[in-house]
Amino acid sequence: MLDKNQIAKRIARELKDGYYVNLGIGIPTLVANYIPEGIAVTLQSENGLLGMGPFPTEDKVDPDLINAGKQTITTLPGSAFFDSALSFGMIRAGKVDLTVLGAMEVADNGDIANWKIPGKMVKGMGGAMDLVASAKNIIVAMQHVNKAGESKLLKKCSLPITGLGVVKKVVTELGVFDVTPDGFKLLERAPGVTVEEIIAKTEGRLVVEGEIPEMIL
Amino acid sequence: MNKVVNNAETAIQDIHDGATIMLGGFGLCGIPENCIAALVKKGTKNLTCISNNAGVDDFGIGLMLQQHQVKKMISSYVGENAEFERQLLSGELEVELIPQGTLATRCMAAGYGMPAIFTPAGVGTEVADGKETRVFNGKTYLLEYAFDADFAIVKAWKGDTHGNLIYKSTARNFNPLMAMGGKITIAEVEELVPAGELDPNAIHTPGIYVHRIFQGSNYEKRIEQKTITK
Numbered sequence: 001m002l003d004k005n006q007i008a009k010r011i012a013r014e015l016k017d018g019y020y021v022n023l024g025i026g027i028p029t030l031v032a033n034y035i036p037e038g039i040a041v042t043l044q045s046e047n048g049l050l051g052m053g054p055f056p057t058e059d060k061v062d063p064d065l066i067n068a069g070k071q072t073i074t075t076l077p078g079s080a081f082f083d084s085a086l087s088f089g090m091i092r093a094g095k096v097d098l099t100v101l102g103a104m105e106v107a108d109n110g111d112i113a114n115w116k117i118p119g120k121m122v123k124g125m126g127g128a129m130d131l132v133a134s135a136k137n138i139i140v141a142m143q144h145v146n147k148a149g150e151s152k153l154l155k156k157c158s159l160p161i162t163g164l165g166v167v168k169k170v171v172t173e174l175g176v177f178d179v180t181p182d183g184f185k186l187l188e189r190a191p192g193v194t195v196e197e198i199i200a201k202t203e204g205r206l207v208v209e210g211e212i213p214e215m216i217l
Numbered sequence: 218m219n220k221v222v223n224n225a226e227t228a229i230q231d232i233h234d235g236a237t238i239m240l241g242g243f244g245l246c247g248i249p250e251n252c253i254a255a256l257v258k259k260g261t262k263n264l265t266c267i268s269n270n271a272g273v274d275d276f277g278i279g280l281m282l283q284q285h286q287v288k289k290m291i292s293s294y295v296g297e298n299a300e301f302e303r304q305l306l307s308g309e310l311e312v313e314l315i316p317q318g319t320l321a322t323r324c325m326a327a328g329y330g331m332p333a334i335f336t337p338a339g340v341g342t343e344v345a346d347g348k349e350t351r352v353f354n355g356k357t358y359l360l361e362y363a364f365d366a367d368f369a370i371v372k373a374w375k376g377d378t379h380g381n382l383i384y385k386s387t388a389r390n391f392n393p394l395m396a397m398g399g400k401i402t403i404a405e406v407e408e409l410v411p412a413g414e415l416d417p418n419a420i421h422t423p424g425i426y427v428h429r430i431f432q433g434s435n436y437e438k439r440i441e442q443k444t445i446t447k
Contacts, residue, residue, distance in 0.1 A: 046317065047243045048387050055444040063246065063438035064374075064388040070244040070441040081386055083393045083421075084243070084269070085325040088318025092336065122305065122314070123296035129344065130318030133337035164341035 002173040002190045002215075007141050009034040009217055011100055011171050014139060015041050022046060022091070022131060024101030025069045027141040031100055042078075044096055046087050046127040051079030068127065088127065092134045099135035101128060103142045103167075105157045108183035108204030110167040112140065113159035125162060132163030144172035144201050151203035153177070153184055174198050176215065182207050188215040220380045220430050221409070225255035228403045228429045232261055232368055235288075239324060239364065239395035240268040240278060241371040244441050247388030248277050249372040251405045251433035257281055265289040267364055269320060269391055271301045276439050285309070293317035297441065315344060319361050321394055326363035328397020328426065333362045369399025372433070373422070376406035377413070380427030381420045389421065396422045405433040 002010065008030035015021065015031075019041045023029050032052075035041055043052040045067040052067055053074035060074060067073045090096060103114040112132060115125040132138055145151055153170065170177045170184065174193050177184040183205025186198060189212050199206060222228045229252055232238065242248030256264075257280045264287050271290050272279035281287050282300050289311040295301055304310035315323075316338040326334050335358035339345050349360040371392040374385035382404055384392055396402050404422075409432035 045387070047246070047390050055446045057447075058445050061440070061443060061445060062386065063440050064386040066244065066246050066387055066440075066442075068243075070246070071444040072440060072442065073444075075386075081389055083389050084317065084321035084391050085394050088321055088338075092318065092338075122302070122312075124292060124294040124314045125316055125344075126294040127317040129316035129342060130336070130338040133340060161342045 001193055005030055005033070006217055007171050007173060010176065010215060011139055011141055012036060014098065014169070015039055019097040020044055020050070020095060022096050022099045022135070024099070024128070026102040028100040028102060029069060044087070044090070045073070046084070046091065046131070048082050048084060048087050049075070049079060051076045053079070088130050091130055094134060094136055096135055098137045098139065099131045100139045100141055101131065103140045103152070105152050105154055105159055106140050106142070106167050106170055107154050107157045108179070110165040110179045111157050112162045112167050113157040114162050116160045118160065128162050132166040138167050139169045139171065140167050141171050144174045151201055153202045153204045155204045174201065180207065185209070186212050188213055190215055191217070218379065220424070220428060221378055222429050222431045224431055225251040225405065225433065226258070228252060228405070228431055229255050229259065229370070232256065234261055235263045236261070236367045237265040237267065237365070239366045239369040239399055240266055241369075241390065241392035241395045242268065242270070242277070243387065243390035244270050245272065245277050245439050247372050247384065247390050247392055248272070249370045249405050250436055252370045252403060253277060253280060256286065257284055260284065260286065262286050263288040265291065267291045267320070267324070267366060267395075269293050269317060271295045271298050273297055273441065274300050276437070282310070289313065291315065291320070293320050315339075321391060323361055323364045324391065324394035324398040327365070328394065331363060333360055335359065336361055364398055366399050367401065369395040369402040371396045371402065371404050373404055373406045375408045375410065375415060376404055376427075376430050377410050377415050377424070378430070379412045380404065380424030380430050381415055382406065382422035382427065383415060383419055384421050393422045397426050401428050402426055403428065404430045406430060407433065407436060
């Protein structure tokens with residue numbers, strides 16, 4: 001079973017040289033710590049920055065320089081600032097190669113729900129609806145089951161939808177899944193996790209073909 | 218031409234009860250601190266506020282929420298504010314949540330003189346309820362209208378006496394879009410200089426969009442999530 005950092009590390013293997021990438025809040029943010037050697041990616045922060053650098057040292061903290069999670073950050077050589085309309089313009093126009101975001105639920109047809117729990121939590125969608133509606137490739141990083149032990153990989157989302165048929169891949173603590181017309185296709189198992197456990201914890205349609213390799217981290 | 222006013226109190230003095238106002242900023246970054254403080258002091262009520270976020274409990278728009286000055290918030294993300302959540306759940310506050318790119322582009326459309334835009338954000342979700350859709354090249358888009366705001370209040374880094382504005386780093390965010398989008402735009406800046414001192418190549422918001430400008434003071438620039446590398 002993977003911890004949060006290992007989920008991020010596995011997703012980082014999907015990065016390709018030259019990619020422009022938007023990382024959501026939570027586990028997706030950790031992906032930046034595992035960018036493979038020899039690969040250069042540019043991180044887009046939707047509040048108006050291309051080329052997001054690491055957190056600053058204490059003496060370099062700048063309140064005018066934050067990421068979309070409102071954390072203090074730095075720029076890198078080659079960074080650029082822009083306004084919020086231009087930021088979503090480049091997202092809408094398909095210039096961002098990969099978006100990684102968290103989710104409360106994903107359906108086996110690629111529907112995603114991650115912005116609202118009616119009657120309990122209403123924080124808003126932020127940029128998630130814009131990102132999922134336009135990004136070329138969307139990977140979801142999330143826990144396989146919720147706190148009550150119920151599967152978050154479903155036949156149909158029960159929570160309010162963020163986008164329809166948009167998720168391409170899901171990485172959880174149990175494995176890696178492609179979203180296909182036949183449902184979630186199991187590609188890799190996390191170390192020490194059996195196919196049986198994955199089947200038991202996946203409510204949506206699951207495709208298991210042949211021997212499923214254990215993930216190499 | 219005289220766009221320069223003395224302070225925030227003068228700049229906002231004609232903002233009336235029931236007005237619709239745009240407020241720049243992302244989280245607490247790049248918010249018009251001086252004008253918010255002046256609105257709290259003036260006690261203007263029943264405001265409709267268009268702003269990406271609603272501040273935190275004791276700073277930013279959160280200060281206006283505490284005084285029950287806001288009737289309706291139009292935002293994309295409103296977490297991190299307990300008083301906001303309380304007013305929302307009790308029905309005291311009306312809230313319209315819209316996708317962040319839609320929010321930005323509806324401000325921009327107002328400043329570009331375009332009545333509406335088409336966006337794929339929100340298709341198939343409750344955001345699309347009751348909205349007109351149209352299919353372009355096989356993909357469905359929502360029709361979203363330009364905002365119609367009485368006032369826009371923005372914060373810039375530098376400005377000149379003609380109202381030209383330059384923003385700093387990610388404190389730019391919604392500010393230039395809202396500056397374009399308001400019927401009357403008020404800009405507070407950290408440094409106000411005579412016309413001619415700013416490089417025309419570097420201007421983000423041309424002064425034609427700005428009606429009032431003043432040099433603000435005592436910026437707190439509160440940080441929501443201070444994260445550091447040790």
